[in-house]
Each structure stands twice: as structure tokens, then as C-alpha cells.
Amino acid sequence: AKELSLLKSKIKVHALCPGMVKTRIVDCERNRPAELCDDITEQIDHPQLEQIWEAILGLGGAGESPDKVGDIVFEAIKEDVFYILTDTKLYYRRMIQTRNEEIMEAYKQNKQIHKSLEKSS
Numbered sequence: 001a002k003e004l005s006l007l008k009s010k011i012k013v014h015a016l017c018p019g020m021v022k023t024r025i026v027d028c029e030r031n032r033p034a035e036l037c038d039d040i041t042e043q044i045d046h047p048q049l050e051q052i053w054e055a056i057l058g059l060g061g062a063g064e065s066p067d068k069v070g071d072i073v074f075e076a077i078k079e080d081v082f083y084i085l086t087d088t089k090l091y092y093r094r095m096i097q098t099r100n101e102e103i104m105e106a107y108k109q110n111k112q113i114h115k116s117l118e119k120s121s
Helices: 002-006 025-031 047-058 066-078 090-120
Strands: 015-017 083-085
8 A cells, every 4th residue: 555655656555354244154055056055064073163163153143234334434434544444452462463463473484484494505
């Protein structure tokens, strides 16, 4: 995005980072023909995955309405905000912080790899 603005491009880019949206996406198979449907409960044989799936199903009413998310996205685009976050609650902030820390750790690891390769060449 910054590169495009430096080039004085008329193209704008935004990164949409959605939080929970009140949709029926966990029920997405409702519109799928029966012969193509999978029973998700039969596929899960890992306890952690099962816990995650149960947590997702339990969030049914969590999140913002699609209309509010649309408004947030529209306003952020109008304000030329690059990262558009549809959720700004504390847990979402923690998720972002954790992801950034993981990326910085990967940076350090990759830097070591580069250094070791430079020494060997």
C-alpha cells in the first residue's frame, strides 16, 4: 500500500482483518446438496480440534452484525486505513499482539539462517 502511494498510484489497497461476524457460516452445509455434505463430528478425532469446533459453535451469537461490519469497512476505506479491523475488543488485540510476536521470532530465526549461509559461502 505504501509503495503504491509513493508511486502516486490511483489504486488503493486495504487489508481486511475480520473478527467474528454474526452469520450462519458454521451452518454453511445447509445450502449444499445432501450427497455433498459431511458430518463434521465424524471427521474430528483430535481432542483439541473438537474443543475448537465446540467453541466456534458456542459463539453463535457473538460478533458484529454484517451491516455494522460493512459500515466499519466502508468508513475505514473512506479514511484510507490500511488494516481494517472489524473487531477491537481486548481478546482481538491480544491475538494481533501474539501474531506480531510470532512474526518477530520468525524474523530472528530467519536472520540466523541468513548469517549461517553467508558464513558458509
